[in-house]
Each structure stands twice: as C-alpha cells, then as structure tokens.
Amino acid sequence: MDASHILNLIEDMPLLANLNLEQRVALIDMGEHRRMDKYEQIYHHEQRCDALYFLLDGVVKIATNSNKGREVIKFLLYSPDTFGEQGILSGSEYGETATSMSDDTHLLKIRINDFNHFIHKYPIMLSGIVNFLGNKVRMVERRLETQIFMNAKDRIVDFIREAAHKRGQRVGVERVLKRSLTQQEIANYTGTSRQTVTEVFNELKKNNQIRFNRHRIIMDDNFEPYVGQ
Numbered sequence: 175m176d177a178s179h180i181l182n183l184i185e186d187m188p189l190l191a192n193l194n195l196e197q198r199v200a201l202i203d204m205g206e207h208r209r210m211d212k213y214e215q216i217y218h219h220e221q222r223c224d225a226l227y228f229l230l231d232g233v234v235k236i237a238t239n240s241n242k243g244r245e246v247i248k249f250l251l252y253s254p255d256t257f258g259e260q261g262i263l264s265g266s267e268y269g270e271t272a273t274s275m276s277d278d279t280h281l282l283k284i285r286i287n288d289f290n291h292f293i294h295k296y297p298i299m300l301s302g303i304v305n306f307l308g309n310k311v312r313m314v315e316r317r318l319e320t321q322i323f324m325n326a327k328d329r330i331v332d333f334i335r336e337a338a339h340k341r342g343q344r345v346g347v348e349r350v351l352k353r354s355l356t357q358q359e360i361a362n363y364t365g366t367s368r369q370t371v372t373e374v375f376n377e378l379k380k381n382n383q384i385r386f387n388r389h390r391i392i393m394d395d396n397f398e399p400y401v402g403q
Contacts, residue, residue: 175209175230175280177202183230184282189256189306192298201292205284210274212354216258216281218271223261225283227272229253232279233341233354237362238270247363249313250275250355252340256306261286275354321365329364330374334384335397344395351391 180202184190190198205228210216216227219238227234229251236249236257248270251257260268284292293299320329334351342349355363357371364371378384384393 175207180207180230180282183254184228187228187254187256187306188309189302190299191305192302193296197296201284202282204288204292205282208281208283210279210281212274212277212279214274214279216272216274217268219269220267223258223264223266223268223286225258225285226261226289227256227258228282228284229255229257230280230282232274232276234279235273235275235355235359236270237273245359245362246365247359249317250337250363252337253280259306259310262289262303276352326364326366326370327374330360330366330371331378333360333364334378334391334393338391338393338397342391347395348392349395349397351393353386353388353390 177199181195181198184198184202190201193201210232216234217225231253233253234251234255234257235247236251237245237247240246249257257272258268260266293303320332324332338349338351341354342351344350357375358368360366361368361371375384375386379386383397384391386392
C-alpha cells in the first residue's frame with residue numbers, strides 16, 4: 175500500500191481532521207505500514223503501550239477476558255479508525271487485546287514517542303485528539319445503552335444491522351456483508367450465548383429478513399432492528 179493510497183484512507187479520520195496535506199504526509203512517513211492476516215494479534219493485554227494504530231482497511235477486535243476466562247469483545251472497529259490510544263493518555267499498559275478479524279487488514283503503526291514529538295511540533299493536532307476521544311466516549315455510551323436497554327435478541331439484530339451499514343457493500347436494494355466473526359464471537363460481542371445467536375439468525379432467515387451462509391450475510395437495505403414481537 176503506497177503513501178498516496180494511505181493518504182486517501184486517513185483523510186476522514188477525526189484524529190487528523192485539522193492537519194493539512196504536508197502534515198499528514200509527515201505523519202505517514204514516521205509510521206510503519208503493516209499487513210495482518212485474520213486472527214493475527216496486534217497487541218495483547220498488559221503489553222506496554224508503545225504505539226498508536228490507524229486502521230486503514232479491515233476489521234479489528236478489541237477484547238478482554240472475564241474472571242471466568244470468557245472473552246468479552248469490547249469493540250469491533252471498521253476502517254477507517256484509530257486504536258491503541260492508551261499510550262497517549264497514560265503511557266502504561268494496554269488493558270485489552272487487539273486482533274485482526276479480516277483476511278487482509280492494513281494498519282499504520284506509529285510509535286508513541288514519535289507521535290508525541292509530532293504533537294509538540296504541530297499543536298493543532300490537540301483539537302483532533304479531543305474530537306477523537308469524544309467519539310470514543312460516545313461509542314462507549316452507545317455500547318452501554320445497548321447492553322442496558324435492549325434484550326438479547328435485539329442486541330444481536332442491532333449488531334447485524336450496524337455491521338452491514340458500516341462494512342457491507344450495497345447491491346441494489348440489499349447490503350452484502352462479508353462475515354468476519356463466528357457465532358460464538360457475535361455472542362461474545364453482544365453479551366449473549368451462541369445458542370441465542372443461532373436462534374436469532376434462523377428466525378431472521380425464516381422470516382425472509384436475511385439470507386446467510388458461512389461467508390456472508392445478505393439483507394434488505396431497510397432492514398429493521400427487531401425480531402418477532
């Protein structure tokens with residue numbers, strides 16, 4: 175992936191919204207482009223926060239484990255996005271594990287020390303950091319509201335719909351979503367069980383609301399996030 179392509183991909187990232195072309199080029203030049211395979215770990219829990227990551231293409235899972243050892247997926251990030259921001263805030267350790275969830279994930283890795291020097295050189299970057307962190311807070315709030323106010327079935331349907339609109343390809347009046355998670359991983363993300371995920375998928379299929387196989391999900395573009403009554 176060349177620099178011009180990366181420039182196009184980072185153009186709409188809130189963190190970089192106030193940078194001009196020259197400053198964005200300088201940021202790219204200090205970074206390391208990485209290509210990741212599916213299920214390849216980017217960083218792990220308790221690893222020292224030494225880098226900030228820009229998700230250029232693909233899907234990344236941010237997860238931790240419960241006291242009983244069950245994986246809890248905190249966020250699914252779709253390109254373009256930014257993660258690993260703990261190093262900007264505290265410079266301590268990652269409190270989570272980041273894993274590539276697509277076959278061809280592309281990242282721009284920037285060392286925290288280099289990024290801090292960049293901020294000192296271009297203080298206009300600070301307002302972008304505030305916007306980025308504000309978006310993160312809203313993302314956390316939405317996840318919390320989903321867990322509190324939606325029942326298990328609606329959380330699963332909401333996940334499908336959100337993923338399709340963020341990542342799916344529009345084909346006529348339908349959206350086609352390439353599957354990046356297993357049924358168990360969807361359960362880990364929605365705080366449900368694998369059995370419930372399977373039941374919801376089958377109910378949606380029976381009601382002709384979606385079609386799916388191991389590789390993709392197809393749904394009407396006006397798909398509503400409700401199941402049954």
